[in-house]
Amino acid sequence: xxxxxxxxxxxxxxxxxxxxxxxxxxxxxxxxxxxxxxxxxxxxxxxxxxxxxxxxxxxxxxxxxxxxxxxxxxxxxxxxxxxxxxxxxxxxxxxxxxxxxxxxxxxxxxxxxxxxxxxxxxxxxxxxxxxxxxxxxxxxxxxxxxxxxxxxxxxxxxxxxxxxxxxxxxxxxxxxxxxxxxxxxxxxxxxxxxxxxxxxxxxxxxxxxxx
Amino acid sequence: xxxxxxxxxxxxxxxxxxxxxxxxxxxxxxxxxxxxxxxxxxxxxxxxxxxxxxxxxxxxxxxxxxxxxxxxxxxxxxxxxxxxxxxxxxxxxxxxxxxxxxxxxxxxxxxxxxxxxxxxxxxxxxxxxxxxxxxxxxxxxxxxxxxxxxxxxxxxxxxxxxxxxxxxxxxxxxxxxxxxxxxxxxxxxxxxxxxxxxxxxxxxxxxxxxx
Numbered sequence: 001x002x003x004x005x006x007x008x009x010x011x012x013x014x015x016x017x018x019x020x021x022x023x024x025x026x027x028x029x030x031x032x033x034x035x036x037x038x039x040x041x042x043x044x045x046x047x048x049x050x051x052x053x054x055x056x057x058x059x060x061x062x063x064x065x066x067x068x069x070x071x072x073x074x075x076x077x078x079x080x081x082x083x084x085x086x087x088x089x090x091x092x093x094x095x096x097x098x099x100x101x102x103x104x105x106x107x108x109x110x111x112x113x114x115x116x117x118x119x120x121x122x123x124x125x126x127x128x129x130x131x132x133x134x135x136x137x138x139x140x141x142x143x144x145x146x147x148x149x150x151x152x153x154x155x156x157x158x159x160x161x162x163x164x165x166x167x168x169x170x171x172x173x174x175x176x177x178x179x180x181x182x183x184x185x186x187x188x189x190x191x192x193x194x195x196x197x198x199x200x201x202x203x204x205x206x207x208x209x210x211x
Numbered sequence: 212x213x214x215x216x217x218x219x220x221x222x223x224x225x226x227x228x229x230x231x232x233x234x235x236x237x238x239x240x241x242x243x244x245x246x247x248x249x250x251x252x253x254x255x256x257x258x259x260x261x262x263x264x265x266x267x268x269x270x271x272x273x274x275x276x277x278x279x280x281x282x283x284x285x286x287x288x289x290x291x292x293x294x295x296x297x298x299x300x301x302x303x304x305x306x307x308x309x310x311x312x313x314x315x316x317x318x319x320x321x322x323x324x325x326x327x328x329x330x331x332x333x334x335x336x337x338x339x340x341x342x343x344x345x346x347x348x349x350x351x352x353x354x355x356x357x358x359x360x361x362x363x364x365x366x367x368x369x370x371x372x373x374x375x376x377x378x379x380x381x382x383x384x385x386x387x388x389x390x391x392x393x394x395x396x397x398x399x400x401x402x403x404x405x406x407x408x409x410x411x412x413x414x415x416x417x418x419x420x421x422x
Binding site for chain 2: 002057061063065067068069071072075076086087090091092093095098125126129131132134136138140143144147
């Protein structure tokens, strides 16, 4: 098994954190997205869409979506559970994971990829595809991130250590990756959101956060 | 158990098709999205984001994401399997489901919601949130749909009846919902894509397609 990865990219980081939380040791193949290596023929032969992360099994089977990779690894290595232990928990975690992904990760991506002052990405409105920047997405994404931070604080205001309660889950992974990604566009947890700040410090201190 | 649903909306249709394929009978509560019922206080008390579908359990637990709803029902009612029967299959289906969702459903949504001639949605660039239309997304979404149809044809060119092979899965559900949704913006399967056309006819003839 090996993971096609990119150390600086936020989406592969989700898989990397998940793997670290599971205590697994999966060899990494670093692909240089900033240098455009993901769009070269050698990598397009691995993933025709040019996206990362990709998990490759011994028989050559490949999974090219972060959540599919995590779900596969959860099935093989159920402990510690990061995607829930009952059907209800699993559905609740999936609902919340999607919120963190769409309102956090994807909204930040919209802001980052469509800022015209961002030279190396000026023609990358979408990942993996030449697509001109759309400035309106910067404003829309910024507003979505305001909602993301609003809801994050709400989810944590009961004083629980993690978004889903007592237990660290995939939801915290996606959320912390989104928060760190948003820093790239100078958007941070609002100063008054003390539950979110407390949560962020705690999650960032886990060894997996620097995996 | 009950499903908050909207008969004309493409995303709730995914859950409805899934439920029909499972042979389940879950009471529906129709919410009139076109009339704005999803953004009124009465529904925001059910789902603060104003989105559909929502599955509500007897104890009041709610799942507000189509895929989480489907995954929950698959766990309770494994037959017929629509999300895979092994860890590898489940991961493969999740990868492909995401492609159909992002390149099909979400790309169509971008075109539909950002067309300025679409009066009732002129201020709904995002579902559930007041957000001005961004005309650049019409072009970007249209190009993404070209890629969606290109790949759909590729996945089917081995002559298999369904996208994942011999067995009908969630991937076919999301894909056919995307194809029908794209008709709303006058984008259809290209005439030369005979495998996709054959697949579309077959999937559309299933009783679940009109559920």
